[in-house]
Amino acid sequence: MNYEKIRRDDNIINVTNIADDEDAIDLLELGISIIKYIKLIVLLCLVFGCSGFFGTKLLIAPTYTASTSIYLTPQISESGSLDYNSQMANSKLVTNAVNLLTQNNIMSEVAKDVGLESAESVKKLVSVSNESNTEIITISATTTDPKLSKNIANDTVSTFVKTMQKNLNVRNIEVVDKAKLSYVPSGPNVKKNTLLATLVGFVLGCGYAVLRFLFDNRLRTKEEAEKYLGIPVFCEIPEL
Template sequence: MNEKMEMNQDEMEIDLKDLFNALKKKIVPIAFTSIVFAMIGLVLATFIIPKQYSSEATIYITPRISEQGSIDYNSIQTNSRMVNNYMQILQGETITAQVAEKVGLEDYKEVLDTLTISNATDTELIDIQSTTTDPQLAYEIVENTISVFNEEMLDVLRIDNLAVINEPKVNENPVSPSRSKFTLIGFAVGLIVSAGIVTVYYLFDNRLRTREAAENYLGIPVLATVPYKR
């Protein structure tokens, strides 16, 4: 009989309906826990996690104008091929070290860590963005990056066809952390944790609640039941 009981016990499966009912019975504490975690996420995003501010600008590599006053399309192709080179130069130590000195940072890597240099596909536009905990510093990094880059291009490579079409600004609105995002993440974590605890409790609860469960567990038919009143 013991062998049969062990076999039946191993063959027992999770009753999804019972699990759903167990979760349903605990809906209030689950909801409460989710709301508490959501509030924790909101507090973290509002008061604990440092706010990040961003400033950005866009450089346009202008095409050459021919003597007849028309656009030199060969220069457009040349500019397109040079975009990646310019992006590498912008992130190089030659530029970032000078920027670090101008904005009062000790090392060029501190500037590089804040910079994001990107290019829209098939364009001669280069976007320069700096993200820091200080909106003024972010602005100064972008402003000086453009200034130093233009000077280096003119002095070293004699390139003077760079135009700033989107000037950097001091942005007082933080770009992160997102309060709504952290609130939703907190709610989701609270929901998962509380539902997980209920599920684990259900899986490790070996009490037999129904006649069918008792018969499956014992391997013998139940002859009678005794009503239980709380």
């Protein structure tokens, strides 16, 4: 009884090893099939890479970003010291300021000043961020016109400061750095688009090679015939 069990286990091991060998052979053949189409893969990589490069350069308009920063100085208590309550109040004010900067009343004023149609059109061009653990708020404007980007960023800050002083009597806002005119494009990312397009070409080329391998059922050599048919080959007809 123990002998039969050992024989069964040996058969299972042998079958498993044969299956593993066949899988290894299939992977090897797949790799060889991909190598056969290496010229096609390289060609697709070049075509897609050049398309991504020239498409980004010629078809996508460059964008320009202008940024300005404001600092909300903490309120000093009557004793001349900065207490915990003042710090917490200032932190809440920073959070509120980030949200208030893109409200419709401010964006509408900016739209009128820079000559845009509506507050929504300005809001799409403006981004507001707060550096972690600081009272510094950065306002950035990105458009296809560097002058317009600078004007939107600076006008957003000036309108916001005036509104806060007039409506909420908040006077602890200081402009750290005004937006400057820059003709260096901030986008689009030509290198990134070219790399992504090249990767698409590589994937398509490898995919084509894999599909050709999977759907190709032809037997080309004597060894393949013996392997897949399980019978010996006694003769071959040479190609003339």
